Amino acid sequence: MSKRTVFVCLFGVFPIASLFAQEPELNASVDRSVVNENESFAYTLYVQGEVSIEPDLSSLSSEFEILQRSRNSSIQMMNGTTSQLTEWRIQLMPRSVGSFIIQPVQLAGSLSNSVEVQVLPAVAGDTPGEIFIEVEVMPSIAYVQSQAIYTLRLFRAVNTGRSSLTAPEATGGEAIIVPLGEDREFRTRRDDKDFIVLERQYAIFPQSAGALMIEPVTFEGVVITASGLSNLQRVTSGALVLSVQAAVPPPQEYPNASWVPARALNLSERWSDEPGEFTLGVPQTRTLTIEAEGLLDTQLPELTLSQTEGVRQYADQPELDRETGPEGIRAARTERFAVIAQSPGQVMIPAVELPWFNVVDGVWEIARIDPIVSMVFGDQNEIVSPVIGRSGEVADLEVVSDNARLWQGVSAALLSAWILTLIVFRFGWVRRKPISNVTSAVALPKSNQRQLLRGVRAACEKNDPETTRDLLLEWSEKFVVGAPKTLGCLAIEAPEELSKAVSDLERSLYGSSAGSWNGLALATELKKFSQLPKTSNKATEEVLQPLYR
DSSP: OOOOHHHHHHHHHHHHHHHHOOOOOOEEEEOEEEEETTTTEEEEEEEEEEOOSSOGGGGOOOOOOOEEEEEEEEEEEEEEEEEEEEEEEEEEEEEESSEEEEOEETTTEOOOOEEEEEEEEOOSSSOOOOOEEEEEESSEEEEOOOOEEEEEEEEEEEEEEEOOOOOOOESSSEEEEESSOOEEEEEETTTTEEEEEEEEEEEEOOOOEEEEEEEEOOOEEEOTTTTSSSSEEEEEEOOOOEEEEEEOOTTTHHHHHHHEEESSSEEEEEEEOOOEEEEOOOOOEEEEEEEEEEOOOSSOOOOOOOOOOTTTEEEEEOOEEEETTTTTTEEEEEEEEEEOOOOSEEEEEEOEEEEEEETTTEEEEEEOOOOOOEEOOGGGGOOOOOOOHHHHHHHHHHHHHHHHHHHHHHHHHHHHHHHHHHHHTTTTTSSSOSOOGGGGTTSSHHHHHHHHHHHHOOOOTTTTTTHHHHHHHHHHHHTTOOOOOOOHHHHHHHHHHHHHHHHHHHHHHSSEEEEEEEOOHHHHHHHGGOOOOOOOOOSSSBBOOOOOO
């Protein structure tokens, strides 16, 4: 290929590749979707990646006045990958009252999403001064332990220097007060005067019924006048009263239900594997998550699971989480359970129900996860299912077949030798020697059981639950009638004290107390089986007699 041909090919590739280049994804948002007339709000554009050009904001000027704009770039590193985030923050002032849709903004061929903004008529009344505070609480009537949002707005028409703003306090009853996110700042106009407004919100959770007084908040700051002089000024808001209603009794069907007053609540479930199938003794992880709006994470109750025959569920330590925003607090509680099937066959995992009170509609509701019907299969190591798949697998089967024929021949030769030996003994060709204990050749050796028990006790003394489980199940399958293959099955067959010690071991492995197991009790109970009966004429006597509670 000539150089001219290569140049033509490369020249044709670059335009085609540019067609498939990924355009930057431009996203838009506002800090407040509802504003008053003569109030500004922040409109933010952000894009992932390096951008050298500016967005086209010409579509905004017809309905909004652009007061201020700024650009900020930051570099983020996640999972070893470095990315750049570019953000534009634009302060907009509505030109009229009504509902508006901010049309998509264009940047490098990419369009942002549209954003809806509602502009309400301006608040009537005289301006009380150069600095003043407005406060409100919503709703004004709340249930005990439910959320009420307290909003304060600091208006400033003058420049201020060092300043402070107190947090709200409640009197007349106990209450939990939690700040909601970061402060928001915008501009507004009252009686032809411009103000800079600082908005701050709190979530208030009253803990007792009655009238809750929210005391005034105070702003104190150094005011700088046009002449350059400064003086300290103090401004105080008004007080508010929150009417708190008592808790509503739960439904008759759930008399012991916890009081969970939320705006919304959801209960979800996730499994580490297919919940319709279990393997005997092999745990699956079941994750249950409660998500609620208008509640603290510490208010979410512990889930109570109904026990069912054939399945055991061990709870781990719960995980609590919360998020804050203009709408209040969103809390989550995640609980994980180790679910272990104890016996083969069909089992039903019961439904999970959580009663909660809907503060919006004023009624009790039930969050529910339906029951699950599962099939429990035996130890998968005991099931051999030949599957013919790829050619390599067929070759493996052929090798196995050849080995089988080889061993058949060896077995036939050994059988012939054994028959010949019997003939020799029968006719006295070989002098027979007395056998002291015939049954010892077919009985299970006592040393194996003693050795296993010594190993189990040694693991107990080291407080090693994993090794103890493995050795204990090996001993159980070999020497306990019925050959229990799980700790739960062994606990069912064992005497009371041994059963309790085995159950404690199982809880330490799969429950919330992992790492805190003490093996002394189990070692003490196993010592009772260290003295084995003498070997008899029956091989089965080497196996322990059935264990009873």
